[in-house]
Amino acid sequence: MTKNQGSKLAMKMAIALAIGLLCGAGCIFLRESLISSGQASTWTFINNLLFQDITAEGATNAIGIFYILGQIFINALQLIIIPMVFTSITLAICDMSDAKKLGRISFKTIKWFLITSFIALLFAGAVGFAVYHLGGFSVGEVGELTAAAGKAGSNPLLIFIQAVPNNIFDVFSNNGRVLSIVVLAVVFGLAILKLGDKVTVFKKLCQEINDIVVVFLSYVVNNFGPAAIFVLITRTFAIYGIDHLKPALTYVVTTIICLLLFLFVAYGIIVRLTTGLSAKKFIGKISKVALFGFSTSSSAATLPLNTKTTTEELGVNEEIASFVLPLGMTVNMNGTAIMQVIAAIFIAASAGYQVTFGNIALIAVLALIASVGTPAAPGAGAVILFTILTAMGYTNDPALLAYSLILAINRPIEMLVTSLNVVGDSATSVIVAKSENMLDTDKYNTKDNHYNKK
Numbered sequence: 001m002t003k004n005q006g007s008k009l010a011m012k013m014a015i016a017l018a019i020g021l022l023c024g025a026g027c028i029f030l031r032e033s034l035i036s037s038g039q040a041s042t043w044t045f046i047n048n049l050l051f052q053d054i055t056a057e058g059a060t061n062a063i064g065i066f067y068i069l070g071q072i073f074i075n076a077l078q079l080i081i082i083p084m085v086f087t088s089i090t091l092a093i094c095d096m097s098d099a100k101k102l103g104r105i106s107f108k109t110i111k112w113f114l115i116t117s118f119i120a121l122l123f124a125g126a127v128g129f130a131v132y133h134l135g136g137f138s139v140g141e142v143g144e145l146t147a148a149a150g151k152a153g154s155n156p157l158l159i160f161i162q163a164v165p166n167n168i169f170d171v172f173s174n175n176g177r178v179l180s181i182v183v184l185a186v187v188f189g190l191a192i193l194k195l196g197d198k199v200t201v202f203k204k205l206c207q208e209i210n211d212i213v214v215v216f217l218s219y220v221v222n223n224f225g226p227a228a229i230f231v232l233i234t235r236t237f238a239i240y241g242i243d244h245l246k247p248a249l250t251y252v253v254t255t256i257i258c259l260l261l262f263l264f265v266a267y268g269i270i271v272r273l274t275t276g277l278s279a280k281k282f283i284g285k286i287s288k289v290a291l292f293g294f295s296t297s298s299s300a301a302t303l304p305l306n307t308k309t310t311t312e313e314l315g316v317n318e319e320i321a322s323f324v325l326p327l328g329m330t331v332n333m334n335g336t337a338i339m340q341v342i343a344a345i346f347i348a349a350s351a352g353y354q355v356t357f358g359n360i361a362l363i364a365v366l367a368l369i370a371s372v373g374t375p376a377a378p379g380a381g382a383v384i385l386f387t388i389l390t391a392m393g394y395t396n397d398p399a400l401l402a403y404s405l406i407l408a409i410n411r412p413i414e415m416l417v418t419s420l421n422v423v424g425d426s427a428t429s430v431i432v433a434k435s436e437n438m439l440d441t442d443k444y445n446t447k448d449n450h451y452n453k454k
Helices: 003-036 040-051 065-079 081-094 096-102 104-133 158-163 168-172 175-198 201-275 279-296 299-312 318-331 334-350 357-372 380-392 397-409 411-435 441-445
Strands: none
Touching (some): 003 201, 065 081, 065 397, 104 318, 104 334, 104 357, 104 411, 201 279, 201 334, 201 411, 279 299, 279 411, 299 318, 299 411, 334 357, 334 380, 334 411, 357 380, 380 397
């Protein structure tokens, strides 16, 4: 995807979201007007034609055009959850063969990926729990939607037992066992890494499946995303009203603030503390990469510009950048992890589940694992969120409705998530290169270099 194409898609998504909000607000006004004037039957007809859940009891004669279109889009995204998670993580583990050659460099790279991820998850968990504790994510009765009691009486540690499958075929045919897929992917990846050149066909098959998944996901999001956003947000307003969207607004604002703080403050501080280099210069030079990532919402599409900026403007040796940046594009997803933690807490709270420190810790671990398997393509972050929800048992009807709402309103957040992810890869490159004396500090400190003049 070119920058122009990414900008056009972002504009289409923004326009679709704005129109959906306007149409949804119009539906709320129309519904309230019809009901208050004694014409509830007219609204019932409109609701059955456009918005009704046709799987609900008593909806056999409903058409539910918006519901059908929205569910088709969501199903299309969920269709590729299993192959996406399995192939992405398996291939990420296989690529660690390069890390063996790089030795000390690879150790430092992975170490800083983990450190920055831990900081991001700790930050997101603390903010998410604070907002939850203040009641920002609470939902009471809204129309026909009532906050459910959720899953009770089960030990959260059971997820570790359930993560290890006893039937591989059952796991691959059940979206509810995505965490088991993660475990299988790690096992397969380590086994392939151990066997080396003895395994070529299966690795190539995984790569080809992963390529198909990324193309499919990009096609669905790029071609049907704007229309789906309009359908989902309009139906959400029309069915559940503004009261149900209040906690969603809190989710959006909370997540955006967290992402912006981490992007423009945390990374600069980390670079400054670990290298002694100017945080201002780092943020200034990498800002164009962040903007391009925001426009395309794809780490893969941003990789060429990120590599060029990191080597030519920030002075990172090409040997470091050529290893850290592609690896980071696959496994270093701090922005994705932050979004998933806050989104999972929002969904749990809005669906009536109890949120504790233990729950948040497990969500953070799952977010870290799931973000490693997130393909560098638009829409992947919201899809992989389903991994966390199923693993935590957040699968009642209100939870799935909240998940649908996330899909509807998450486009601006995913764009910002991509910016955070690609900047994090570059920051790690700078840190590792400086520790190995493979950073050209003159390039880093120069305000205007040959790249800027081109």
